[in-house]
Amino acid sequence: MGFASKSPWVIHYDASSCNGCDIEVLAALCPGYDVERFGIINTGNPKHADIFLVTGSVNEQNKPVLQEIYNQMLEPKVVVACGCCACTGGVFHDCYNVIGGVDQAIPVDVYAPGCAVRPEAIIDAVVEGLGVLEQKAAALKENQKKGA
């Protein structure tokens, strides 16, 4: 196991969630679940983050914001869609202003369903994301070697 998966720093963005999923994301960081045991830290800075947790569905207003945060994150990076709205648009999927899930704006690696998504499901999704992160880290290392 490489170092990429031993210290996954997350950044959380609320696209247009009802706040249910946001509270569960923060609950995972609180003493009850204490994800810092696995080295997970909540950063407010995309340039420091490895895992992007997005809650809520995407609309035209927040699509560029979402893309901007994604672009500012450094490789290797993983996107986790937290909750039904972030996965597919959820109950808001046929709203006039909703485009759909997070994957309509940026590439998503792991989907964590639920309304609201349970902290256990978020932790599971992040652990699943660690595998992807590890693969991407290995690919980046390979590319850097070729480039050098």
Add this chain to the structure above:
Amino acid sequence: MDANFLITTIIGTVCFAVLAPVIGCLIDGIDRIVSARMQGRVGPKLLQPYWDVRKLLGKDKVAVSGSEDTYIGLALFFAILAGGIFFSGGNLLLVVFVITLSSLFFIVAAYSTRSPYAEVGAARETLQVMSYEPMVLFMAVAFYQVVGTFDTSGVFLLRHPAICTAWGAFIGLCFVLTIKLRKSPFDISSSHHAHQEIVKGITTEMSGPTLAKVEIMHWCETVLFMGWVGVFFVFSHPISILVAVLVALVIYLFEIWVDNNFARVKWQAMLKWAWIVALVAGGLNVAVLAFI
């Protein structure tokens, strides 16, 4: 400057460059575990800070400004040099100036990115330097008055540890240590815990390998500052070194306790209190020592 001094400084700096990151990393690991326990959490593993830095070194290299990485490299170099001079028995005043130079390069690195968030952080870091610097200079002066020389190797000739007559300067140093270690209530330049206010302050634009260097620099600084705490307790008796290490550990635990129990203050309060403590604890101590 004789050749002997140069050689001891170089050897000291090389030893410090190898050992300080290891010790600093372990202190940081203990810090995070103790902090977590104080908050009712289990906390990360002891080696978590090491893993963090290794991960950062493996990240993609992206920099907003081409000179940022150079400035951070210089900041790290001067932090190591300051530690090398201090632990090889060199001039304490020089150590104070070199570590300040390191802080200035850190500030310049943040300014070089031209990011508004990093600039706010850099401005706040400048205020932090302004707050703690008088007390640090008082400490160096009090040290000279007690030991009779600025050379830290002078403490081994003392019959009583410096703390006996320079306890005012020691209390002042402990107060500004919270600012120097970037701990709450004085973590205003980088928001150590919340990771939210002004994004990440001074390190907002630093990422990947550059951020890793910043982390290593903090480890070296921590070891150096603990050395400052310990030097007050060292005298001619060899067992005093052990006492100095124990006191440094106790003071660090006290800093963690302070970190976890006090909310961040505004910079005005930090500047005011740091200067009041410097003038009362440090200034009076220096004045009294000058007359006895």
